[in-house]
Amino acid sequence: MKKNIAENESVLGWILSTPSVVWILLIIVYPVILTLWISLHQQKMVEVNPPFIGLKNYIDLLPSAKFLFQLKLTLIWTFLNIVLITPVGVLLGLLLNRQFKGVGILRTWILLSWIIPIVATTLIWQWMLEPAVGIINFLLYETGITRSYVNFLGDPSISMLSIVVVNVWRWSPFMGIMTLAALQNVPKEFYDAARVDGANAWQTFWHITLPQIIPTVSVTSFILIIWLFNMFPPIWLLTEGGPIESTTTLPIAIYKEAFRLFRMGKAATYSIILLIVVSAFVAGYMMLFVKSREEVVK
């Protein structure tokens, strides 16, 4: 009898996957429900029985100028990042797809900026962007590009752009590697056929290479948009949302409300709103993804 249980595929499948499923439910699904509960209460720190206030948090937050400003900053942050990461990454992928000495090493080491701890990234760039003795200010000043030293992270008019540049440095290799993988899946016969037909380099790129990499690039961009919209560490570590709130995106607002101002109810409300946005994105992604996949199967 015992042998039968271990032999039954269904039962064994369940036994082996249940721990992972439970783990995921415990660390993701339950917390989401808990967040919803907290957002309906006037939770300050960790009181056991916070008073129920219904939708008051949402009613206070949603129409407020502060929230709309933060939403705008989040959209600007996501937009600037994606319009820089995608072309830079695709160009990087095209470059890495060529054959030259050392390309093999470069193809793996290019991941370095993406894979080092985010704290390492931000500390290195804080040092390079330092307003008094930083290397970037030195180079820009010496070459005559700037007339005085710039406070890249401390000046609200340029802080957003500075953190975007750092993030592009970190994330463009990710897009590059995805593009490279797609490029290497393009059948060689396509290029041979193009050559026989007398296509020039630009025509080959436009009619063969581009259509072949667009699916990968768009899926990767889609996932990146979700991640960017919710990205916390680079912004927090570089500017803590400042100066003068100029980089307080929604994820930064969640952290500040919860762990600086100790208003868990407010922070949970932000989280639920963000979650709704993410869910809409994911639903859209799934629909596109599942649809195109089924078409391929047919």
Next chain:
Amino acid sequence: MKDAKTIPKRIIFTLLLLVVIGWYFFPVYWALITSFKTPLDLMSSRPTFFPKKMTLSSYEDVLLRSKFLYYLRSSIIIASGVTIITLILATGAAYSLSRLNFKGKRLFSNLILLVYLFPGILLAVPIFKMMTKIGLYDMLPSVVLVHVMITLPFCIWTLRTFFDQIPRSLEDAARIDGASKLSVLYKLYLPLIGPGLVTSAIFSFVASWNEYIFPLILLSTPEKKTIPVGIAGWASSYTIDWGQITAAVILAIIPVIILIQLIGRRFVAGLSGAIKG
């Protein structure tokens, strides 16, 4: 004729390549150089691109006169715990997804994809409340619990592709010899997916080692902080010692260098495979 056309092209290509290499690698080089500079060199208004005088004093400061070794201990304990738990859970899940037919299999693999997309910051508030409630706040296992969720999806996908590559005929042969499904998993499959396990282990260790949000919100005792949270704090103190900070950054990067050196290629393949689903 042909040469006249290709030579400028090659020059442009080489220049482009140099710009790319400079842009992606100079910042890390700069941190490395800074970590070896003397305090006097550091504050010079004309920075030197290669230090005239190299010193290890910043590393001495980090290792002997800071809390770095405490951070290192926390980071190693957490990352090791995450690695072991992830490997156990992911092997079982990957095997069942690759080799077994059971109800809910599709739902399960969609659930994994969902986790892959789920942003960590949304969990900050409820996880903090949960851990406080069950008394795990400011305890290292709380971070382990959360980090496993981050590493599981990638490792399940990676191991699944390894299981998929093993011909079924091998299993059938073992089954005819009377081996049960579980013993086939342990005795036949585990040695064959060895490289997959190594990839997953190194990935899990580095992912946990690098992660910033959860040790930040779940640990408060200074001696329990992990390396990222600990050294991030140094940059917001009143007297910032960039020599010390860059030295700590270089030390924090070492496991990542090992990852790239050992499993770089396979990691790249796994990454593009996981995105394609």
